[in-house]
Amino acid sequence: MIIAPSILAADFSRLAQEAQAVEQTADWLHVDVMDNHFVPNLTIGLPVVTSLRPATSLPLDCHLMIENPDRWALGYAEAGAYNVTFHAEACEDPAALAGQLRSAGSLAGLAIDRDTLIEPYLDLLPHFDTLLIMTIKAGFGGQEFMPELLEKVRVARAHARSGHLNLRIEVDGGIDEATIAAAAEAGADAFVAGTAVYSASDPGAVCRKLRSLAEL
Ligand code: DX5
Ligand code: ZN
Secondary structure, eight states, X not given: OEEEEBGGXXXXXXXXXXXXXXXXXXXXXXXXXXXXXXXXXXXXXXXHHHHHGGGOSSOXXXXXXXXXXXXXXXXXXXXXXXXXXXXXXGOSOHHHHHHHHHHTTSEEEEEEOTTOOSGGGGXXXXXXXXXXXXXXXXXXXXXXXXXXXXXXXXXXXXXXXXXXXXXXXXXXXXXXXXXXXXXXXXXOOEEEESHHHXXXXXXXXXXXXXXXXXXX
């Protein structure tokens, strides 16, 4: 199981310390890249990932909410991202980009936004290591979890099981102590949490609590 705190909710002036606060209890550090085109919000980009890479031992899980991921995704792999996830809605040939990411040495992730069906993408899943199912509409932290979106997790997990795929299914948006168990029960095995972790006085302890709640 992967607990991935999102630095979107961290203090951007102290990113190295914010990463260190969860280093003992998290598995990945989730980095939300937004370009104000794919989503109506602008966050951080490649230079921040390059600077953050040596500042933490946690694998960096880069979630690209950007147009034209073909132009940018490989740069994140080359900057040392462990997993690079781009959105299905933004990419013409997801399998090809996934292949390039794997060749560049990172895992490849496919993200599905709130209003996108999972079914058209099921056949592409063998090309991916990670499937990120949004449990909100992508763009902002601090939104309310939408339990109805877990149906996509159930469909994807059943498909992965029947096809013997080694696929991580990551949920992102509104994951906290009240919602994580339902996501785990639906078949997710990686959990992004921004506000729940970084609004707490002890972010490391929240990660430990989330992990215990996700254990079925
Ligand atoms: C939103 C991002 C999320 C965000 C989650 O589009 O992809 O990763 O940081 O934040 P919370 O956990 O606050 O919903
Ligand atoms: Zn994210």
